[in-house]
Every structure is written in C-alpha cells, then in structure tokens.
Amino acid sequence: MLLLGIDVGTSSIKVAVVDALTQECVASAQFPDEESAIISPKAGWAEQSPEMWWEHAKTAILRANATGKYNPKDIGAIGIAYQMHGLVVVDKAQQTLRNAIIWCDSRAVEIGNKAFESIGPEKSLAHLLNSPGNFTASKLAWVKENEPALYESIDKIMLPGDYVAMKLTGSITTSVSALSEGVFWDFQEDQLSGDVLDYYQFEKSLIPTINPVFSEHGTVQQAVAAELGLTAGIPVTYKSGDQPNNALSLNVLRPGEVAATAGTSGVIYGVSDQLIYDPQSRVNTFAHVNYGEAQKRLGVLLCINGTGSLNRWIKTIAGTGISYAEMNRLAAGIPVGSNDLRVIPFGNGAERMLGNKLVGSHFHNIDLNLHTKAHLFRGVQEGIAFAFRYGLDIMRESGMNPSIIRAGKANLFLSDTFTEAFVNATHVPVELYQNDGSVGAALGAGIGVKAFQSEEEAFTKSKKLQVVEPTAIDQYEPVYQEWKALLQQHLNKN
Incomplete structure (x- = not known):
C-alpha cells in the first residue's frame, strides 16, 4: 500500500508518497517554489488564505504524481500535518468566511490574558495546562468581538489541517490533540472545557466531531479523486499539528523523549506522562498524537x-x-x-x-x-x-x-x-535523522489505517544520520x- 502525506506549512505545502512495506519515500514534491506570503494588515497580525493552502496542496500532489514513480491509484490512505494554532472558520456551505488567523498572529494576546485571569490562573493551568493566551480559542474570541456579523455566520471552526481534510473529504472533524492546541480541552475532566466555552460564550456546535488522531476523518470525494488522480473513497486516517507530527516522525512517543525542529519557527517538544504545566505558561502542554484515556501522553512544547x-x-x-x-x-x-x-x-x-x-x-x-x-x-x-x-x-x-x-x-x-x-x-x-513532515504524515496515515501493528513499528527503518x-x-x-x-x-x- 502507498501512503500520501500532506504537510501544510507556513512557507509551502509539501507532499510525500511512502511505501508502507518499506517505509521508504517513493516521491515527494512541494509548492510553491518560493515561500508563501503572510498577510499582515496591521502590526502583529498574520493571516493566510485557506483557499491558497488547498490550491497549493493540489498542485503539490499533481507534481508528485507527475514524477511517474508510482501509480496514484495505489495510494490507500492520507495523513495531514499542519501549522498549529491557526483559526479557519466556515459557513454551512463549507465556504471560508475570512482569511485564517495563523499561529504567529498576536492580536488576541490581551483577550487570552483576560480569560486567564477571569477563569483563574490556578484553575486554568490545572485544567487547560495553559493560559488561553494567544491560541485558537482566543483568536475566535477576537473574531466574535470585532467581526460579530461574520461570527454569526460561522458553522464550524477548524485548524489548518482540518480545512485541507474537509476539502478532500467533505467531512469536518477534530481530535483531542487538536482541541488541546487550541486550548479548548479540559485535561482533568477529559472533555471540552466548559470554562473556556462559558467565558467566551461559544456555542458547542462550533466544535467539529471529535475523533482519535489515528482514525478515519472522512473519505476522498469523487470529484476530488478525479482531479488528483486518486481513488475515490480512500480515507484520511491521520491529522496532527506539525510539532507533534515532527515528534512522531522521529519516533518520539515515550515519556522523556525529546524532539527539536528549526524551520520557520523553532521548537523543542518533549513527551511526558504527567499533566505538567509552566506556572507562567511560557512553554505549553498539549495532548500528543498517542494521547488516550488509558495512556496519558502529553507533548510539552517550547516555541x-x-x-x-x-x-x-x-x-x-x-x-x-x-x-x-x-x-x-x-x-x-x-x-x-x-x-x-x-x-x-x-x-x-x-x-x-x-x-x-x-x-x-x-x-x-x-x-x-x-x-x-x-x-x-x-x-x-x-x-x-x-x-x-x-x-x-x-x-x-x-x-x-x-x-x-x-x-x-x-x-x-x-x-x-x-x-x-x-x-x-x-x-x-x-x-x-533523515526526516520530513510530509513523510511523517504519510506514516501516520499508515498507523491510522492499521498498515502497522503499532506506532513504533512505523519507524523501524528510520535512518539515524x-x-x-x-x-x-x-x-x-x-x-x-x-x-x-x-x-x-x-x-x-x-
């Protein structure tokens, strides 16, 4: 089986096609060749067009197909990694209502700080493991406060990878890992945070269906499959933020293991089995890709x-x-x-x-x-x-x-x-290691479609350089x- 990985980066979209049997990358491509622009209407603001991500993803997939190194019809599952903490909003027709407010946008800092104080620092840290800070929930609150008519038209909120999955499948889903990176998740109660929803007065219906990271998040629509040369009905079986995905691709899954990356942003990401937090919220704790009720695996992230x-x-x-x-x-x-x-x-x-x-x-x-x-x-x-x-x-x-x-x-x-x-x-x-976010996403799809017996088995042939x-x-x-x-x-x- 071949696996397709899509990495929705800030600078470009990268894709990789991986053979599940050998764990080798068969072909890869990216688009655009030059770095994508960040739209900054005001100082400290940072936005990108979700439609741009989708067009770039399609172009990258078609570029990979054009290498002739594989038959696109042999792709059996898709995984997606993406830039974290962004906010995408769509209406009932799945049309975007505004540009995405991306990870490095600073407009919601004060909104998040006020939420932190109102919820209570001790309770916020103990339950959310973070301050609401400048994360997705606070960005949504900014939209509600500053663009109320637009807010009323929102049917679902998403992270960048959820949007690309929606364009592939027509389905909108999320995960505990994704919700935690948006600071919507209560780790003590293991459910959506009532404190965050109540404080910001968000309707629970804005949150998509919650699925495990390694599970089916929809299947590729007929029209999309025809455009991209894929087989209709193949599943998207993995979605993860880029830093948990980078850790996964380096086989960093167990407590005490640590990964780093130095791309557009720099990150150190360590795995813990404890609900730990920094009292000043300078580093942040989110649910790792293998987080579950029976096995607590947290990612402690410095960005x-x-x-x-x-x-x-x-x-x-x-x-x-x-x-x-x-x-x-x-x-x-x-x-x-x-x-x-x-x-x-x-x-x-x-x-x-x-x-x-x-x-x-x-x-x-x-x-x-x-x-x-x-x-x-x-x-x-x-x-x-x-x-x-x-x-x-x-x-x-x-x-x-x-x-x-x-x-x-x-x-x-x-x-x-x-x-x-x-x-x-x-x-x-x-x-x-020889590692790449799109390859990691492809192997994540393999885990989700059960091409491997365990997460660790997906990386048995990882090459330490x-x-x-x-x-x-x-x-x-x-x-x-x-x-x-x-x-x-x-x-x-x-």
Missing part, C-alpha cells in the same frame, strides 16, 4: 517564533543571490561569538516563552570596520541557538531534562555552525551569558 524566519530575513537583506548552503559556509569561517556581534532573534510576533512580549529582533555591537555579512549569518545562527537554550532552561524548570534530542537534518540543522552552537549552548547532544556531541561548551557559555544579559535588558523595557 520560538523568530528562528528560520530570521534566517530567511537576513538572507533577503544580506544574502541576495546566494544559497542557504553558501550562507552556512560563510558563517563557518567566523569564530565562535561572531567577534562580539550579538543577535536577539525575536521579531516574528509575540513570544510565548517571553511572556507574550513583543521584543523584536536586535543586532548588538556592530562594528562597521570589522563585521561582514558572514558575521551577520553566524550571529543570527548563534542567536537562534541561544534562544533554544533559554527556552530549554524553562522546560528544565518543569522537569524536562533531555539527555539527547532528536532532530531532522533539515532547515537550520543543515548548518554545521547552527548545530554546533545548538549542542554547545544547550549542553545536549543531537541525533540527526549522525550524532553531534557538545565539544566546546566552555567557548559558548560566556557568549550565551552575554546574550542573555542583553535579552534581559530588552525584557525590562517591555
């Missing part, structure tokens, strides 16, 4: 908005005409500490781990006679690595103390400079402490 987004920005500003590989090569020629250049990388919306403050990105100690674009490239990568260290120290306060971190050799982990800075700043070795050990902690630690002091100065201003 940094300004990682790959900053690396992309510095490429646009200073690296025009060169590749990321060339940027990495230039950065490697600069000594540790970038000759005193320090970069604070928080310029992509409010940062949860900094108390939802808008700190911005800052370049310190620029010497016009010394620093070159190579220094900028290295300084950016070191600054991002130091942000990971800062966040990991917060996770350590909650008992998450990884002895090793797994990551895909992709995005910033393609850079030896960044990887070296990451392991030496955090003091934790990294195992690098290398282990990177920290060997220069003494060089990086004083640089990190300088960076941390500069960050504290910015935090004190906010």
Whole structure:
C-alpha cells in the first residue's frame, strides 16, 4: 500500500508518497517554489488564505504524481500535518468566511490574558495546562468581538489541517490533540472545557466531531479523486499539528523523549506522562498524537517564533543571490561569538516563552570596520541557538531534562555552525535523522489505517544520520551569558 502525506506549512505545502512495506519515500514534491506570503494588515497580525493552502496542496500532489514513480491509484490512505494554532472558520456551505488567523498572529494576546485571569490562573493551568493566551480559542474570541456579523455566520471552526481534510473529504472533524492546541480541552475532566466555552460564550456546535488522531476523518470525494488522480473513497486516517507530527516522525512517543525542529519557527517538544504545566505558561502542554484515556501522553512544547524566519530575513537583506548552503559556509569561517556581534532573534510576533512580549529582533555591537555579512549569518545562527537554550532552561524548570534530542537534518540543522552552537549552548547532544513532515504524515496515515501493528513499528527503518556531541561548551557559555544579559535588558523595557 502507498501512503500520501500532506504537510501544510507556513512557507509551502509539501507532499510525500511512502511505501508502507518499506517505509521508504517513493516521491515527494512541494509548492510553491518560493515561500508563501503572510498577510499582515496591521502590526502583529498574520493571516493566510485557506483557499491558497488547498490550491497549493493540489498542485503539490499533481507534481508528485507527475514524477511517474508510482501509480496514484495505489495510494490507500492520507495523513495531514499542519501549522498549529491557526483559526479557519466556515459557513454551512463549507465556504471560508475570512482569511485564517495563523499561529504567529498576536492580536488576541490581551483577550487570552483576560480569560486567564477571569477563569483563574490556578484553575486554568490545572485544567487547560495553559493560559488561553494567544491560541485558537482566543483568536475566535477576537473574531466574535470585532467581526460579530461574520461570527454569526460561522458553522464550524477548524485548524489548518482540518480545512485541507474537509476539502478532500467533505467531512469536518477534530481530535483531542487538536482541541488541546487550541486550548479548548479540559485535561482533568477529559472533555471540552466548559470554562473556556462559558467565558467566551461559544456555542458547542462550533466544535467539529471529535475523533482519535489515528482514525478515519472522512473519505476522498469523487470529484476530488478525479482531479488528483486518486481513488475515490480512500480515507484520511491521520491529522496532527506539525510539532507533534515532527515528534512522531522521529519516533518520539515515550515519556522523556525529546524532539527539536528549526524551520520557520523553532521548537523543542518533549513527551511526558504527567499533566505538567509552566506556572507562567511560557512553554505549553498539549495532548500528543498517542494521547488516550488509558495512556496519558502529553507533548510539552517550547516555541520560538523568530528562528528560520530570521534566517530567511537576513538572507533577503544580506544574502541576495546566494544559497542557504553558501550562507552556512560563510558563517563557518567566523569564530565562535561572531567577534562580539550579538543577535536577539525575536521579531516574528509575540513570544510565548517571553511572556507574550513583543521584543523584536536586535543586532548588538556592530562594528562597521570589522563585521561582514558572514558575521551577520553566524550571529543570527548563534542567536537562534541561544534562544533554544533559554527556552530549554524553562522546560528544565518543569522537569524536562533531555539527555539527547532528536532532530531532522533539515532547515537550520543543515548548518554545521547552527548545530554546533545548538549542542554547545544547550549542553545536549543531537541525533540527526533523515526526516520530513510530509513523510511523517504519510506514516501516520499508515498507523491510522492499521498498515502497522503499532506506532513504533512505523519507524523501524528510520535512518539515524549522525550524532553531534557538545565539544566546546566552555567557548559558548560566556557568549550565551552575554546574550542573555542583553535579552534581559530588552525584557525590562517591555
């Protein structure tokens, strides 16, 4: 059986076709070739068109089909990974009513903070494991408050992956994992949060049917199948946010295991069997893909908005005409500490781990006679690595103390400079794997359609490429402490 995985990213849509028997990727494709735009009508706002995701997904699937490396009719199940925390709203005809408010949008911060205080910090953290903060529920509250006529037309709310599944199948479903990432789920009661629904005065009918992550979420409609060369009636059997999906694809499923990714955003994601939370909600706890009533599996998530987004920005500003590989090569020629250049990388919306403050990105100690674009490239990568260290120290306060971190050799982990800075700043070795979100989604579909006996069996042929050990902690630690002091100065201003 072949499995189709769709990864609905912020920058592009990636798809992969995987052979369930060999667990090998047969073909992959993405669209668009350049990064998708983020619509920002006001400072701190971030939106994308759900219809754009669907058109891009179809184009990516047709590109994969065009490789001729497989028969699309042999695809037997579909899995979807997606950018987390977004809000899609549709009417009874399944038409979108507005652009999606995506993960890095900051407009609902104060709405969520007021909900946190009204529900009560202690009760909110004990039951939701988070503050409502800037998550999907608070974004919906913003729509209700600011676009009341539109709100009245909403039939169902969705996350980005739910929308793509709806376009494939005509069915709208969700899961406990998805609801928890929107901060709609009460973990103490194991049900929709009455506190959140009551405080925001949301109708329960807005919530789609709740299914397990690994289960049927609808079957492909005849017209869609004809357009994409698929077999009508094949099921969508997996939907997950991109970070739980990344952890799944790295076989991070058991308590104590930790995954990381450094794409548009940066994430450290650890699995726990305890209902733990950060008292300040700087890191967040959600239901993992294998969460169930009999087996509590929680994902403790640290998210940094300004990682790959900053690396992309510095490429646009200073690296025009060169590749990321060339940027990495230039950065490697600069000594540790970038000759005193320090970069604070928080310029992509409010940062949860900094108390939802808008700190911005800052370049310190620029010497016009010394620093070159190579220094900028290295300084950016070191600054991002130091942000990971800062966040990991917060996770350590909650008992998450990884002895090793797994990551895909992709995005910033393609850079030896960044990887070296990451392991030496955090003091934790990294195992690098050949991994991809769309491949993980495909294997998730295989789990959902029972092509494998267990979640673990889906990754028995996972390829570990290398282990990177920290060997220069003494060089990086004083640089990190300088960076941390500069960050504290910015935090004190906010």
